[in-house]
Amino acid sequence: MQYITIIFILVFLELLYFKIADTYSIIDKPNHRSSHSRITIRGGGIIFPIAVVIAYFFGYTGWAVTLAIVLVAVVSFIDDIKPISQSTRFGSHIIAFLLTAYDLNLFAEVFWVLPLVLVLLIGWINAFNFMDGINGITTLYALSAIVSFSFLPIHETSLPLQITMGISCLVFGFFNVRKKAKTFAGDVGSISLALFLGYFMIKTIIDSRQIGYILFFSIYGIDAIITILNRIKNKENIFEAHRSHLYQYLANEKEYSHILISVIYAVLQLLVNGIVIYLERLGELSLFFSLAILLVLTVIYLVVRTRVVRTLPLNKA
Numbered sequence: 001m002q003y004i005t006i007i008f009i010l011v012f013l014e015l016l017y018f019k020i021a022d023t024y025s026i027i028d029k030p031n032h033r034s035s036h037s038r039i040t041i042r043g044g045g046i047i048f049p050i051a052v053v054i055a056y057f058f059g060y061t062g063w064a065v066t067l068a069i070v071l072v073a074v075v076s077f078i079d080d081i082k083p084i085s086q087s088t089r090f091g092s093h094i095i096a097f098l099l100t101a102y103d104l105n106l107f108a109e110v111f112w113v114l115p116l117v118l119v120l121l122i123g124w125i126n127a128f129n130f131m132d133g134i135n136g137i138t139t140l141y142a143l144s145a146i147v148s149f150s151f152l153p154i155h156e157t158s159l160p161l162q163i164t165m166g167i168s169c170l171v172f173g174f175f176n177v178r179k180k181a182k183t184f185a186g187d188v189g190s191i192s193l194a195l196f197l198g199y200f201m202i203k204t205i206i207d208s209r210q211i212g213y214i215l216f217f218s219i220y221g222i223d224a225i226i227t228i229l230n231r232i233k234n235k236e237n238i239f240e241a242h243r244s245h246l247y248q249y250l251a252n253e254k255e256y257s258h259i260l261i262s263v264i265y266a267v268l269q270l271l272v273n274g275i276v277i278y279l280e281r282l283g284e285l286s287l288f289f290s291l292a293i294l295l296v297l298t299v300i301y302l303v304v305r306t307r308v309v310r311t312l313p314l315n316k317a
Contacts, residue, residue, distance in 0.1 A: 006054060006164055010171045014047050018183065026081060028184050040181055043080050044172060045138070045189010049073035051168035052196065060161040065199055068099035069192050072125075076187035086239075093122055100199050104206060121198045124217065127224035128194035129187060133243075134251045136177035136262035138185050139169045141220060142193050144266045148216055148273035149200050154207045158200075165196060177259060208280075212290035215276045219269040222294075222301045223247065246305050253312050272297065 021027065021041045028042040049069050056066040075092040078084055097118050101107060106114055132138045143166060149155050150162045172189070175182040185193070197217075204213045214221075227245050231238050243252055247265060250256045275293065279285040 002058060002160075003163060003167065006051075006058075006167055007171065009054060010047055010051060010168055013050055014044065014171055014175065017044065017046055021183075028186075041183040043077060043186035043188050044175060044183025045185030045193065046073070046077060047168050047172050048165070048185075048189050048196065049192040051164050052192070055161050055164040058160070058164070060158075060164060062103050064099045064103035068096035068103075068199075069195050071099070072096045072195055073188050073192040076191045080186040080188055090122075093125060094118075096195055097121055100195070100202070104199075104203055106202075106206075109206075117202055121195075121202065124198045124201075124221075125191055125194040127220060128197070129190045131220050131224060131245065131247070132185055132190040133245065133248055134258040134262060135179070135181045136173065136259050137247065137265060138190055138193065139173040139176060140262045140266035141269060142197060143169045143173075144269045144273065145197050145200075145216055148270065148277065149204065151277055152204065152208070154204065155200070158203075162200075177262070179257075179259065210280060210285060211287065212276060212280065212285040215290060215293055216269070216273050218272055218294060218297055219265055222298055226298075226301065226305070246301070246308065249305075249308050249312060254308065 018041055021043060026042050028040045052061065052066055052069045055061045056063065072092050075084070075089060079089060100121070101114060101117070106117060128138075131141075146162050146166045146169065150159055150166075155162065172183075172185070176184065201214065201217060204216075205211055223246050228238050231242065231244060236242070243249075247261050250261050251258050272293070276285060276290075279289060
């Protein structure tokens, strides 16, 4: 009954936001770096931090991680409406990290854990945000992670929180996973969702003492890191918006369906996650196997990317 109530609340609040966004012109106008061609409501991903707040009031999560997600959501929403300074955005991410670290008791870990997790979490948040470029990719990929986390026995007590966030992804997906999306997540959605997923990844690794679970983010991670390295090689500003991820080449230059590409990314990640969970249950998810899986995925990605880039006009790389 609680989950039915949550569905109705989230649908109502999403529709209410659409009215507000229409009134105040919170919209995304297409430009030369966009993967869409029509004006669309921006910030529909506000439903993700709202879902976390609802989960908090239902007693599904703690105050520290709730406050962390709300903080980055508020700052990101302001940035969606009127761009703010990079230092303000970065500062909110640092504070959110400290709140997350408090929730996960990271201050009790050995000294090098805190700075390492800080770098990885901030990197993940930015990578996830940059990967939010076509219809469906953010919510479907998030669902693949949430479903995977829910299969782990160590997260049994967190299942209500995961279900709540899964519902928010489905509600948002109803308006976004379509040829002509009604709304985009915006930074408010992608960054808050990235922090939520990053929180669960850190929690998973700490509770299980198994670094191999980082492969749950491998498809996004490989695309993001190799794209960054390629842009550095081409002497481009890696902090500027661009259209050089593999999924963007497929959607824009090759003109494949956005939904098809999003589904492929999500399904591939689910397959990887299934392998990871299976190996862990066999007791075989060693560092060697984790690195081997990562290497195979990277090679496959590079082969596909190279073949796609070779067919592009002007050989865009």
